[in-house]
Amino acid sequence: MRFMSNLSSTSDEILASARNLIMSGGYNGFSYADISEVVGIRKASIHHHFPSKVDLVRELVKRYREDGETNVATLEQNVPDALGILSVYANHWAKCIEDASRPYCVCALLASELPSLPAEVATEVTAFFRFISSWLTSVMDRGSQQGTLILANAPEIEAEAFLATVYGAMLSARAYGKPEVFAVILQPALSRLTPSISH
Amino acid sequence: MRFMSNLSSTSDEILASARNLIMSGGYNGFSYADISEVVGIRKASIHHHFPSKVDLVRELVKRYREDGETNVATLEQNVPDALGILSVYANHWAKCIEDASRPYCVCALLASELPSLPAEVATEVTAFFRFISSWLTSVMDRGSQQGTLILANAPEIEAEAFLATVYGAMLSARAYGKPEVFAVILQPALSRLTPSISH
DNA sequence: CGTATTCTTCCTACTAGTTGGTAGTTTCCA
């Protein structure tokens, strides 16, 4: 047996390279051969870790959501005010897009392909969006009660609007090939929620 | 020769079915065999109309943009005020998504796959977004000067923000499988731009 | 301790089906 919970086991490397490939071309935009090239093992060996492509991507999205849940929990602990949380979240994506490390959300790409995705993968993708949505709703709600956020609508609606802005901005940045577009769009979205003297 | 500018020539049917297929699964989500089944001709016959897949999709996106330009021109003639234009635009998408006739923008899907797209297609997709963006900027600018729109930021920024909201809302509607989400998100985005007594 | 045995991981070699694309032919209509 390898060292327990080895930080870069082969199966982790497979998932990581699959994530990068999906991030640029979606579910049908990569093959086991592509992964094989990146990781440096044979196609058949990938099937040992993930019997089918559906297994691979289902697990990938599941972990993506779980990682998100962990990160969100940490964020909630370290940043008290709601506005701070939203801006850390936005800045996280801004940085990922600008340094090209993770220039697009895997689930955003998979969600746009949703109707043609295997059902098991689609379920997992939908679960990711429900998670982010309910988290943002709770942040909006709390901020509104704290007085650190000014909401023009119900928390659920503000959460959906903010989420749409983030993912729309991500798409625009990619469409124009200009990473800075993301921050340009997010800045007014955040300041609209900010309590200020001019209101 | 067939009737001149026949409204449903074979090549139009090919483009239409390709559009529907891309709309649900993207560039790598359909094949000539899929189109062949829908249109009712053999694979090889498609190659007669569009020698390569790149030719087909390039032409498809080119026409998609040209149709957009025509529709926008008509809209500008029929609806005078800027706010009306934005709401007609938003309602157009809301209707398309809810009656499932065109539940997603072809260029949104292609834009998310942009890094893995053939260069010739990518160029055309980028051009579509530049077109929509500059059109929305002109609408924002005009509305601001007319006083029919209230802008919190420069017209370019408001245009990008609005575009991001529309495309983000489109994604959310698809991700949740709830068409009505689109309208829920767009409504506050529009009312924020609306001059009203409470301001 | 040594040594069998099992388990994991990777390998080579293969399959059936699909992909985009080509060659050459027929059909049909202006």
Added chain:
DNA sequence: TGGAAACTACCAACTAGTAGGAAGAATACG
């Protein structure tokens, strides 16, 4: 009679996935 549009019949490359074996490490057992 000539061109457009369809066809049959291919092809090489690629797809996800399988079968079966080799190497090595962990474990069980005497």
